[in-house]
Amino acid sequence: MVSTSTTSNTAAKQKVFDLMLTFVKSKCLYVATRLGIFDLVNKGEQTVESLAQKTNTDTERLYFILRALAHVDVLEEKPGRVFAPTETSALLVTDGEPSAGHLVMHLIEPAQWDAWKILPEALEKGVVPFELANNKGVYQHCYDNEWSKDTFIKAMSFLTNSQVDGLLNAYDFGQYETVMDVGGGQGGLIANIVKRYGCKGILFDMPEVAETAREYIGSLGVDPDAIEIKTGDVFKEIPQGAEAIVMKHFISAWSDQDARKILANCKQALPQDGRLILLQSFVPDLDEPKTEADGIMPGIFAVQINVATSGGGWRTKKQFQELFETSGFKLEKIIKTDNSLSGMEFSLQ
Ligand SMILES: C[S@@+](CC[C@H](N)C(=O)[O-])C[C@H]1O[C@@H](n2cnc3c(N)ncnc32)[C@H](O)[C@@H]1O
CATH class of the missing domain: 1.10.10.10 (Winged helix-like DNA-binding domain superfamily/Winged helix DNA-binding domain)
Known part of the structure; x- marks a missing residue:
């Protein structure tokens, strides 16, 4: 009672x-x-x-x-x-520079807010709230509008910049000759990996984002030629050439069904001894703290992602493990950092 x-x-x-x-x-x-x-x-x-x-x-x-x-x-x-x-x-x-202000503007911009307004209707219909409100997906919305695109790209770069040091201290990317960031946005993460560990980098994203990546990578003090920029659609093909693929806050935008298609393409792109490194904020299990050291509550943020994208949003580690293991990968390691960005390293089964 x-x-x-x-x-x-x-x-x-x-x-x-x-x-x-x-x-x-x-x-x-x-x-x-x-x-x-x-x-x-x-x-x-x-x-x-x-x-x-x-x-x-x-x-x-x-x-x-x-x-x-x-x-x-x-x-x-x-x-x-x-x-x-x-x-x-x-x-x-x-x-x-990209700041928390860009993240505020991206998350609360009118098109995002419209999705919350029709949430009850979207729940009843079982459809993606953002798509019901805007007649298009969130990425398409951002890339169709100059202000939204610029704000989204900077918001993502801000998050990367504020979390990358903790990640690079926690995981040795020096063990790989070439690392590819799939859905890597403007390239902040791969630029930092290349800068710290001296490996080669590949950035893979949609053409709309990649067009500004070279300049951004250069602005971070990294030779843009050290990173090959490739564009395309993860649902069609992911390029070969790296022993390790990283995916940060990327797979969480997709449903299990779509995520499995992306994982199948990752498998095609990797060598047999390759590694797939999932970088995410993980929603805590019942017995885990609900707030991360940097103040982010993944269970709250997960709703925002779920309202905006077609996927399952941020998931728990167990849910990701099951998704990856039933898609032909094996969990090798959990990567814990000093902030809300954590990771899971997978090998191919
Ligand atoms: C949520 S953002 C994450 C960006 C970056 N990984 C980060 O953490 O800052 C998702 C990224 O996936 C890219 N993306 C979305 N759909 C894609 C597709 N079908 N093929 C390739 N990239 C895609 C977007 O352009 C965007 O840069």
Whole structure:
């Protein structure tokens, strides 16, 4: 029987109020990021009047949003409706390198939000919410719109940049002559692998992303010629030439059925003693902590992926192991890092 004592009842109510209004925090974060408020404040504290004028917005309505962001410590509010930057707002600056701000804008952009609006209908119909709302898949949506594409690519690069050191400390890629990143986006991960371990790299992704990869790899201080950029569709063919394939936050976008097709193509591409390295955030099992060291709750993030993509979203390690083992792979090793990105190394059965 669930307790109804006054103390626990108060705590439960607080929880409901907090959860109910969490979307307001998300939306304020999105709007302020999208308007470039954090870029402006980062250059120096200023009044709401100045911020409204520079962003061409209504001063009084903007004030509600900025004050709310100050209440959750994203900004600091000073007397005279002056807003100053904080350590958090500095992470949300989007006029430079890929940042957490790009991830905020990608995850909360209107097309994503539309998918949440029709979630009950999508659940009843058993269809992909993003596709029901937008009549196309999330990748296609991003690549059809310049702003969405740029934001998505930077969001992915931000995640990679913030997690890659922990991974490279935890796993020795130096054992391979050539590593291929399948669905590797702009190439941040493969560039870092090549830079740290001196192996050769192959980046495989769709042509829309790969077109900017060479420049991005160069900007990371890696000779772009050290990485062969190949484009195509994982469902058709994955190129040969690497002893190890890495797939980071890639297979999780697909259903078991689609994932099996991709895994079959990986098998075709790898030599018999090759390795497939799955890099993911894993949803915790019942007896595991629900929050990772970097604050990410994989079970919560998994819903976002599931709403946006056709697949099963992020899965538990056991679910991935079963998926891979029934697709002709054998689990060799679990890779644990100091952040929410972990890994599983598989050999061919
Ligand atoms: C969620 S992103 C992950 C990117 C990168 N691995 C990372 O972790 O930052 C998925 C990537 O898969 C690519 N992708 C999607 N469908 C693909 C397909 N059919 N063939 C090849 N790449 C594909 C997308 O272009 C995108 O770069």
